[in-house]
Amino acid sequence: MVSEYSKSGVDLDKLRDFHSKVASEISKTYKNTILGAGHYSGIINVNGLKLAMHADGVGTKSILALKTGIIEPIGIDCIAMNVNDLISIGAKPLAVVDYLAMEKPMDEVVDKVMKGLVKGAKESDAEIVGGETAIMPDVVNGFDLACTAIGTVDKIKDGRDVKPGDIILGLRSNGIHDNGYSLVRKLIAEGKLSLDTWKDELMKPTQIYVKPILEVLDKIKAAAHITGGSFSKLRRITNYKIELSLPEPQEIFKELEKCGISHEEMYKVFNMGIGMTIFTSPEYKDDIIKTVQKYIDIYEIGKVSEGTGISIFTYKNVVLHI
Structure with a gap:
């Protein structure tokens, strides 16, 4: 069956195929690489210092930013998508460079995007040390924003x-975050989802999890940022069986499902209310929850057991196999 996401122009299976081909090619360059493509961030050894790097952008959410005039959160999104992946392998964010490309001079976009980038960087305790701003008519329609972030690692948290x-444990998301917007825009274009009604919810910035994760880093075995592909990315952490029981998501997810997305596809595309997961030993559960809940809601959502695969018990009491 063709998914609604595929109909919107995003084929997750094909994307995974691209990732595999890219990883195979770039591995030919490795000399000092400790952790290469396939995890949340790469790590390279520089004279004994483990440096983590990640690059990501805001995707088609930028189109809705222009349509709604809600632009500043896009800068926070860009920082979040990078630093959340850095902390997922145990890195402390250190510095960021950004790349803003526009089809024409856009003063408001520059001003508001930069304000958002600065807010996100300050929340992550990272410094924006430079970047590039380009005007590229005929190449860019509207604007596109991406960042590269680096961090330092003491102990790698890759799930081994x-x-x-x-x-x-699952940390609450701030809503949709920055994934699945090609599908969201398809629903808006078809008149199934009202942008006027849901614009404030849709434009909420991605939650930044740096402070709570770093505060409990010594007590966790791995962390997973729930982004594109949703909970399928937990396979990066372990090949053992993962069993999840997820809390009720925010109303925006229910509304999207009402627009015609299947319950199963919702859990394959969106974060469904959980933006970051933590893997840990039961003995640390109470300490981690006590610390993290000072920043954000956190729940016990699952366990690791013998076997393979990922199963999700949803808020509708449905069991899905991802």
Whole structure:
């Protein structure tokens, strides 16, 4: 069956195929690489210092930013998509460079995007050390924004220590975050979802999880940022069986499902209310929850067990196999 996401122009299976081909090619350059393509961030050894790097952009959410005039959160999105992936392998964000491309001079876009970038960087305790602003008519329609972030790593948290009996904690998302917007825009274009009604919810910036994760880093085995592909990315953490029981999501997710997206596809595309997961031993559960909930809501959402695969018990009491 062709998914609604594929109909919107995004084929997740094809994207994974691209990732595999890219990873195969770039691995030919490795000399000092400790952790290469395929995880949340790459890590390279520089004279004994482990540096983590990640690059990501804001995708087609920028189109809705122009349509709604809600532009500043896009800058926060860009920082969040990068630093959240850095902390997912145990790195402390250090610095960011940005790349803003526009089809024509856009004063308001520059001003508001930069304000958002600065807000996100300050929340992440990272410095924006430079970047590039380009005007590219005939190449860019509207604007596009991307960042590259670097961080330092003491102990790599890539999931190698995760084992059956470990538990999984979930940190609340701020809504859709910055994934699935090609599908959202398709629903808007078809008249199934009202942009006027839902614009404030749709333009909320991605939650930044740097402070709570770094505060409990010594107690966790791995963390996973729930972005494109949703919970399928937990396969990056472990090949053991993952069993999740997720809380009720925010209303925007229910509204999207009412627009014709299947319940199963919702959990394959969107974060469904959980933006970051933590893998840890049961003995640390209470301490982690007590610390993290000072920043954001956190729940016990699952466990690791013998076997393989990912199963999700949804808020509708449906079991999905992702």
